[in-house]
Amino acid sequence: MKKKLFVIGFVWPEPKSSAAGSRILQLITQFQNQGYEVTFSSAAKMSYNTFDLNTINVETKPIFLNDSSFDAFVKELDPDAVLFDRFMTEEQYGWRVSEQCPNALRILDTEDFHGLRKAREVALKRNEVVTLEYLQNDTTKREIASIYRCDLSLIISEAEIDILTNQFNIDTSLLYYLPFLLEPISEDDIKYLPTFEARQHFITIGNFLHAPNYDAVLYLKQTIWPLIRQQLPKAELHIYGSYESQKVTQLNKPKEGFFIKGFAEDVNEVMQNAKVCLASLRFGAGLKGKLIDAMQNGTPCVMTSIAAEGMFESKDQLLSEVEVNGFIEDNPEVFAKKAIELYTKAELWQETQQNGFKVLNQRFNKADFEQMFKSTINQLSDNLKSHRENNFIGQLFMHQSMQSTKYMSKWIEAKNK
Structure with a gap:
């Protein structure tokens, strides 16, 4: 039985x-x-x-x-x-x-x-x-x-x-x-992902009913995105998430390159089209699904220490020894600076992308x-x-x-x- x-x-x-x-x-x-x-x-x-x-x-x-x-x-x-x-x-x-x-x-x-x-x-x-x-x-x-x-x-x-x-x-x-x-990421999976040159814009994603996600979007809008936009005036930030409310949709500002896109029917598609993922969480717990989505689709990230917690280092490793699919930064000015670097430097982008594949296969297989x-x-x-x-x-x-x-x-x- x-x-x-x-x-x-x-x-x-x-x-x-x-x-x-x-x-x-x-x-x-x-x-x-x-x-x-x-x-x-x-x-x-x-x-x-x-x-x-x-x-x-x-x-x-x-x-x-x-x-x-x-x-x-x-x-x-x-x-x-x-x-x-x-x-x-x-x-x-x-x-x-x-x-x-x-x-x-x-x-x-x-x-x-x-x-x-x-x-x-x-x-x-x-x-x-x-x-x-x-x-x-x-x-x-x-x-x-x-x-x-x-x-x-x-x-x-x-x-x-x-x-x-x-x-x-x-x-x-x-x-x-x-x-x-x-499931581990294979070489064949990696081979068919869009290249650095084929991608554009920034992305962030998360259920809007989850308070840390809304706070992160607000933090991007008010503090981090203006710093990035100042250096990359043609760049756009696409924000995806289910259950958007009026307080979320009112943040949509196309003239500022800040787009509330709503529910993503296919997270893999939108993540693969993006060049850099921004995870600006200021509170929260657990592991962040948006980082997994980004690594699976070869999209490097800039993230806060809250977003990165538990994702990259094991209890036996020092954070300085850990390979990350991007950068971990809590200072908003440095966060924006690293986002711009990832967005504009192909070699750095490709190196951190490879780190993400390693993390998935070594820590979450x-x-x-x-x-x-x-x-x-x-x-x-x-x-x-x-x-x-x-x-x-x-x-x-x-x-x-x-x-x-x-x-x-x-x-x-x-x-x-």
Whole structure:
């Protein structure tokens, strides 16, 4: 009999809209390769960008918030493992899974460390350095509680593993480093990419509902792009992203070479047409999908240290030793200067492009992670009782006196009847 994986999505996957959508599909593929039948549910509404999971043999079923119909459904499904897409879904459904399917392996995919992103956002608004006090925010407390309630949490960035273990003393047995899982770039792939001479203009891309992306676009508009445009008066910046709102569209200024292009149906096409990608993120967490898109399509980048975090250096490397597909700069004047250099110097552009291919193949080749991940899941499943006994803090968070979300959910359900 095949094993069953039940994925509870914060939203339905939209790989064309966000890196999170691609990430969850990568995880589904990993479990399918391990022999799991997969069922996906979400309480969110589907959109025109929603990926058709049935095309990859994944069963789908909508679920509801604060509704005990979920209990009967998950009990009948009887999954061997449950994957929570972000800590918010674990808060809502984790206690129900625990009660109805106590022997199911509970896995949290954090997507990125939301508490870290929140800390950086608040510190940026106050023009202050992120301290431990900022890190210890309410989002962090909720997220770490979720990590303890689960048997394993998938962390996409080594930088976040470091913060969780060193700043918050979380046992490494609860954390598992699993970055983007990609097909390697072949010489044939590279051969057919447009050349330096065939490309033009700058690009940036990102879901506009994601606060760090909107802030990055605003930062480009107000601070960085005028510096670039001053030296390259005919250059254009093309900004792509799903879910553009009026506050985004009003930034469109063709006379300034600043174009809001909206949703990109084919990210590879628009990225290959561009000469340089700009990733001016000032807060955020996790790995940045726009950098992966750029490297896969041979487009060098200028990026902030926030954008580059976890992408290029491993825990055993110094940043000065790392090859980057462009430049990492936080000073806006230097950022603009490096963008102009990449845009105008073919040899430098080609050198950094090659660095990007190396990074993809050396750090994100899915073949390097698949077998170890499979072994970890099997070992956890076989030793689940002892693993949970060693996670006493997790047991504390599962105690009825600590389950405010459970009783709030029950209250909301009773109120709605």
